[in-house]
Amino acid sequence: MSALFRRRRDAVVNGSGATGPARVDARTKNLTKRLQPGDVAVIDHEDIDRVSAEALVACRPAAVLNAARSTSGRYPNLGPEILLEAGIPLVDDLGPAVMSLRDGQPVIVEGAEVRVSDALVAEGTVQDAATIEANMAAAREGLSAQLEAFAANTMDYVQREKDVLLDGIGAPKLRTKLEGRHVLVVVRGYHYKEDLAMLRSYIREYRPLLLGVDGGADAIVEAGYKPDLIVGDMDSVSDQTLRSGAEIVVHAYRNGRAPGQKRVEDLGVEHVVFPATGTSEDVAMLIADDSGAELIVAVGTHNTLIEFLDKGRSGMASTFLTRLRVGSKLIDAKGVSQLYRTRISxxxxxxxxxxxxxxxxxxxxxxxxxxxxxxxxxxxxxxxxxxxxxxxxxxxxxxxx
CATH class of the missing domain: 1.10.287 (Helix Hairpins)
Incomplete structure (x- = not known):
């Protein structure tokens, strides 16, 4: 029995072996749009977050190869554990060499090694229950440093954007009237599908305006509704949804640069470009607030420390302070499906x-x-x-x- 055959047999036995066509993209959310069952996902994603992991699991890849560390130790992210529980082999810290794989190129995963035919492309670390537990324990110890960084980032944001927090952002002129209405803001985040399903009676009774934040607009369509307003940088919403007739607000940076503007222009979709600080999720809530919405119901948004850290520290302060700014208008629907899940057989x-x-x-x-x-x-x-x-x-x- 050859050494190569033994390695491949052992890799399959211990659950770390896989073969399939490589699908390569440094951005996980872009990759999941075209990832098919049996493909080998190749990403460059430090600290795989929960939403990204759940999106990967839904695609059912043969394995996930990560050029970066799936858990850097910055905070206890849940992504690797979710992949492990789904039975998807995860090899991380493979380095930039793995990103050189061509899209569709057949690859062989043998334990920690990634091969094309018999040629070694990269070697990393196989993540299993023991390594994930050790990484999570080390990451929990680093949370105090993240809290300090969060406090510093928040103070910096307050100093730069105090006018926004005190006086609002000055909502853009919209043809959609939000004043006095309920606004349902949908982000493609945790439990968004379940919570949207649980809100059907609320949507039917109150007929809120449906505002999708980037891919959240597709979530609204998947749930059987039509979005009234789409806010974001337009990097994760489908062309079909952009053409659905919803009013489009392209989120631009403070300096006016709007990466998503060209895309909507190429589609010939009428839109408004709105420069504002913070994330698109924050901007959506602030637009609803400044436009006179009576109530803002949020689905899939971020509101816990781990969720803020999943977003990356640069986006934490704006989300935290936006919630303070919107105040009592905001009702978070996160977990509604968990709270009201029926137990009647x-x-x-x-x-x-x-x-x-x-x-x-x-x-x-x-x-x-x-x-x-x-x-x-x-x-x-x-x-x-x-x-x-x-x-x-x-x-x-x-x-x-």
Whole structure:
């Protein structure tokens, strides 16, 4: 038995081996748009966050190869653990060489090694339960440093953007009227699908304006609705949704540069370019607030320390302070699906229905009208039984008294 064959056999046995066509993209959210089951995902993503990991799991790749460290130790990110629980091999810290793989090129993952035919391309670290647990323990120890950095970043943001926090951003002129309306802001974040499903009755009753933040607009469409407003840098929303008739606000940097403007211009979609600080998620909430929305309901947005860290420290302060700015108008729908998940089984529903019918029969039997109905029903049942008895040559049965 050759050494190469043994390596490949052992890699398959220990769960770290895989083969398939490489799909290469440094940005995970771009890669997941074209990643197919059985492909080998090749990314350059330090600190794989929860949303990215869940998007990868949904694509069911044969393996994930990461040029960077999947957990750097900066904070306890959940991405590697999610991939492990889904049974997807993860090899990280492979270095820039793995990004040189051509898209669609067949690759072989043998433990920590990545090969094309018999040629070694890169070698990294296989992530398993033990390594992930050790990385998470080390990362938790570093949280205090992240809290200090968060505080410093927040103070810097306050100094630079105090006018925004005190006076608002000055909402752009929109044809969509938000004043006095409920606005449902959808971000493609944690539990967005489940929470959108749980909000169906709210959407049906209150008919809020539906505002999608980049890919959140696609989430609205997938849920069976049509977005009224799309805000973002337009890097993760589909062309079809951009052409859906929703009003488009392209989020630009403070200096006026708008990377997403060319895309909407090429699509021939009417739009407004709006320079503002912070993330697109923050800008969407501030536009709703400044435009006079009565209530802002957020789906998939960020509100915990780990979620802020998932975004990257540069985006943490603006999100934190935006929530303070919007104040009591904001209701976070995150976790609604978890809170109200039904625990009633089918047989319990059947028993409940039978109990209701029994109570109805008892109530009818206590009234003259009910007794008359039961008497007529008994006579009808007698006629039906005698009809079938006559078909088989039997004598009629005695009438029910």
């Amino acid at each position: 089918t047989w319990q529903l059947v028993l409940l229905a039978l109990a209701g019918l029994l109570a109805l029969f008892v109530a009818l039997a206590a009234t003259n009208v009910g007794q008359t109905i039961f008497g007529l029903s008994g006579a009808w049942l007698d006629d039906l039984v005698n009809f079938f008895r006559s078909l088989v040559g039997l004598a009629p049965s005695a009438p029910t008294t």
